[in-house]
Amino acid sequence: MHRLFVFVASVALATGVAVGSAGAQSAGNPIDPGQIFNGFVNGQLKDATIRMACAGPVRPGDLGHPAAGQTVEVERGLDLRPSGFMGNGHQVSADLKLRFPIPHTVHLADFVHYGVKNIPTRILIPCAGDGTVVFRPLNGGSSARAQTVHVFLVGQP
8 A cells, every 4th residue: 555655646746746645635624515524533444542541550440531642533535434424414523432331422523624633631531441433424314324433442551
């Protein structure tokens, strides 16, 4: 994959064509109805890690805050799986769904433009475990489709 990008970038430079990622091309653009999107957690489309600011041995039930500098992102996407579909919506909500110690949902960010937002460090969640970040179109109607990213919560040694 890396070699292909280097080749494409070399050809683009030789011909004067700009090369960038889909996110770089769509960052800051408004989210519109009928668009396909991809949600990312710390740059990952699946099986992402959220580092927790929990030092030392972590015991079941310990709570803490996410370490600073971590992100959720919404990019305009291609119809690749997993992907979401806006339906009639103009806004995406990113929410962390947890099952342990009790099932609950923590709001992370809202997006009306494509781009990156920091995961809030003020939220209190388990120091270890797993969950799902759900990127859900708001007011998208019956054709809207959410996209999910499985996440692991990992305490720092």
